[in-house]
Amino acid sequence: MPYRTMVTVVTTTGISALVLKKIGARTVHSAFALDDGRHNNEDLATRILKDPQYRDRYNEITNMNCLILDEVSMLSKRMFEQLEYIIRVVRGSEILFGGVQVIFSGDFYQLPPVPNHDYGDYGHFAFQSDIFSQVFRHNILLTDVKRQEDPLFIEAIQESARGSISKTSDDYLLGLSRSLHDKSNPTFLYATKFEVEYHNAKALQRLPGEPTIITSQDEGDEDQLKKMPAPHVNSLNF
Incomplete structure (x- = not known):
């Protein structure tokens, strides 16, 4: 009988999960029932082991051979340790990650973990965990x-990205400075969605005409629709 590899693909954001949807990717919160981060390790493992509602997670974890996680930079130290604990305990193993092969991909120079101080997650990087180097003995750097x-x-x-700019690079970037052809209609950049x-x-x-409110008619999976960044109500002037 041929050997079958059970691979679980997860990612830390809903957007990247949609991009990888064709290969069955989900958010790490959904795949391991992490919810909003309020639960401790023991409670998370216990409900996957005992609650019939999470029987599918139990079956997947116990049959898993390989876990692939994308966008690792946003996986906090706390979440990383929760994943390790859940998989190890649910599989009834003493080996890190229950003996599952773990492949993480991403760029730690990109977005950092989002802290959640209310639930004890202070936004530390996953590699700041004491067990990170024990799990990942092989590192591949794409150059x-x-x-x-x-x-x-x-x-x-x-x-x-490293936060250390040489004089050569500084001069190069300053050399890109140029006058705008049309200063009457510049592009504005804001830090938050509210400001935008x-x-x-x-x-x-300021536009002429009367405003018309247009409300979208959305169809599809309700959970995914709630996560869509596009507004459901728009105002246009005619």
């Missing part, structure tokens, strides 16, 4: 840049 060709620009980006919506609302009010 071939595919999206850019200018070596000076590539070096400037990499130095910026506020700016857009003010701009719409």
Whole structure:
């Protein structure tokens, strides 16, 4: 009888889970019933072991051979240790991650974990866990840049990510400064979604014509629709 590998693919964000939907990816919260982070390790493992509602998670964990997790930079130290504990306890093993092969991918220079101080998650990186180096004995670093060709620009980006910019890169970036052709309609960048919506609302009010409210008609999985970033109500001027 041929050997069958049971692979579970998860990611830390809903957007990346949608991108990887074709290969069955889910968020790590959904796959391991983490919810909003309020539960401790023991409670999470116990309900997967005993609650019939989570029987599918139990079956998947006990039959799992390989766990692939994408966007690892947003996986906090607390969540990493929760995953390790849940899988090990549910599988009834004393080996880290219950002996499951673990493959994590991502870029720690990108988005950091989102802290949740109310539930004891302080946003520490997963690699700050004492058991991280015990789990990942093999590390593969991808160095071939595919999206850019200018070596000076590539070096400037990499130095910026490391937080240590050389004079060469500093001069290169300053050399990119130029006057705007049309200063009457600049692009604005904001740190929060609220500020963006506020700016857009003010701009719409300045347009001629009467505003018309358009409400979307949404169909599909309700859980996924709730996570969609697109607004359900829009105002247009005619």
